[in-house]
Amino acid sequence: MASTAVYTVEGMTCGHCVASVTEEVGAVTGITGLQVDLEAKKVTVTGEGEIDDAAVRAAIDEAGYEVAV
Numbered sequence: 558m559a560s561t562a563v564y565t566v567e568g569m570t571c572g573h574c575v576a577s578v579t580e581e582v583g584a585v586t587g588i589t590g591l592q593v594d595l596e597a598k599k600v601t602v603t604g605e606g607e608i609d610d611a612a613v614r615a616a617i618d619e620a621g622y623e624v625a626v
Contacts, residue, residue: 564600
């Protein structure tokens with residue numbers, strides 16, 4: 558069963574930011590789809606089964622940004 562999670566990401570300001578987040582989050586095991594909305598500062602991920610929240614947050618952090626609380 559597919560699942561979806563949405564994250565608000567602080568600090569994204571340009572296309573390079575989007576590319577960095579896309580690359581890091583896209584590498585998370587189990588992620589089958591990913592959309593980054595720069596204006597809304599949202600990252601929407603879809604995956605087969607349960608999404609590994611900690612892994613997605615770590616990938617966003619690795620890209621140099623942080624998930625808003």
